Amino acid sequence: MQRLLKAIQLTPDAPAPDHLDDRALSDLHEYPADLAVPHVRANMIASLDGSAQSDGRSGALGGPGDRLLFGVLRELADVVVVGSGTVNSENYRRDPRVRIAVVSTSLRLTAPVLTDPSTIVLTCRQAPADRRDELVAAGLTVIDCGTDRVEPPAIVAAMNDLGLRRVLTEGGPTLLGSLLSFGLVDEMCVTTAPIAIAGSGARITAGSTTDRRFVPAHVLTDDDGYLYTRWIPVHPLDHTARSVSRAGRVHH
Secondary structure, eight states, rough: OOOOOOOOOOOTOOTTTTTOOOHHHHOOOOOOSSSSEEEEEEEEETTTSOOOOBBBBBGGGOOOOOOOOHHHHHHHHHHHEEEEHHHHHHOOOOOTEEEEEEOOOOOOOGGGGGTTTEEEEEETTTTTTTHHHHHHTTTEEEOOOSSSSOOOHHHHHHHHHOOEEEEEOOOOOOHHHHHTTTTTOOOOEEESSOOOOOOOOOOSSSSSSOOEEEEEEEEEOHHHHHHEEEESSSOOOOOSOOOOOOSOOEEE
């Protein structure tokens, strides 16, 4: 057991040399160079007592430091893969820094990002044809990643096919849980908010169980009491075992 004597400060008013600016944060979270297959990073936030939401939204848990890191991680990524529930509840919009890929079986999508032609929709062959046609007509890229549900390996394959190898997922819990269960998460960035929510809020993962173990790569903090941790698997993932064949039919 080891004692953490001092965590690194994140806020701009922290005294040097503890202060980490955008550049330092980028260096700490840089993706591996020359990726041959996608590298999947998760970024999630939870309360001190494990809730992933406050008032039904994960964004309500965040503070200035979390929003700073959120932006840095998006700047580093090629694509953000996110579940439809999170997209709708958080009212996702176009982000000029990164493409957004929305995972949805039902295609019941209401967020503003669905009006942006750069948005990717990852769905399945049995998704409602009328909704699919509407999205294609709006100029979005719609990719089938399974027959009656979206298969996590096919998500990674689709990103590989598009040349989007620096992958960031922002949940929600069901999507992250499924990616973890298939061994597709290369690292996890988890913010702990210094708030106890109680209630019955969701955790940051849901669905299939997994016993994958991680170790901390670094721990950061700020004057607001947030903890920012980055975790990597104890045993590095075997990328050669991943299926990176074509995910399925692409509709334009």
